[in-house]
Amino acid sequence: MDSTFVKYVLTALALSATPAAALEQNCRFIQAKADREACYKRQEEELAAKRKPAARAAESKTLESVRQMRQDDDAVYRSINNICRGC
Template structure:
């Protein structure tokens, strides 16, 4: 059990390190056109991630609708029942 946990932790650390190094690799490319192309690819990927994150936040921030039409109708009928309470 501990071996499996250690292996999964090591795999997760390796994956996070490889993702971080993917961002840093462009500055080590010597040829300017290739380096600029790399930066452009990274910018497109960043914009796509940001757009996906904004869409995710927009879905999560839907306005809360406290009273549905049926609830409003029920509240109206209850008010008419109890006038002098």
């Protein structure tokens, strides 16, 4: 590989990782307590907004799997009822 290509890739990776780290550090250095707390609150809300869709997706997947298990159980119970016991 070309060394300049590697440098470009490493630079791109470094720049893409920087905004998240900068976002966390910005609040730490704000001197005014009210502004600093507002910054932390904004960060908390952003993180909560990012986590909500993932939680809802996992919840809906769990509900769907429970529904599927119930349907499978019902099918098994129906087939068992048709078995002659002691004919």
